[in-house]
Amino acid sequence: MSEGAAKVYLDTNVFIAAYESAGARSDHAFWILSAIEQGEIRGVTSELTLAELIPGPAADGDDALVEAYKQLINDGPNMQVQPVTRDMLIQSALLRVGRPGLKLPDAIHCATAMHTGCTAIITDDRRMPKNIGLRVVAFGSHALSDVRT
Helix, strand or coil: CCCCCCEEEECHHHHHHHHHCCHHHHHHHHHHHHHHHCCCCEEEEEHHHHHHHCHHHHHCCCHHHHHHHHHHCCCECCEEEECCCHHHHHHHHHHHCCCCCCCHHHHHHHHHHHHCCCCEEEECCCCCCCCCCCEEEECCCCHHHHHHC
16 A cells, blocks of 8 residues: 555545446446555545445345445555544544534544545535635545545
8 A cells, every 4th residue: 555645535425326326426436446456545434334335225126236335444554444442432422523514434434534544535425614724535536546645
């Protein structure tokens, strides 16, 4: 992994777009995952992501996708999967103070990104707070260039 590579947090919806969407939305998400695989950027996500990914395919009886997510959401050379710790839960609770619209899962994602030193969070969630010290980057055709700057 390139030490100078940007370290970015991947929200759950990046994985959903890559594996459950079609067209440009899926392509843009796969560009991000490929950049991580190639070491162009370093990725971080939370074990919470796995808990958010599994219910949809499981409800649809898509056991293959459930298994694919179990394999995908693991540490790798350029990808770090963080456990949900007590410190992150406390930080996520503090992030929610004064932000009534910030849901607990999103706060956990933000706290994990901050705790691991990410410079940005890549998400398609327009409700993600923009005033917490992380750049919020919408995944799309410009996401990779946005996180590299």
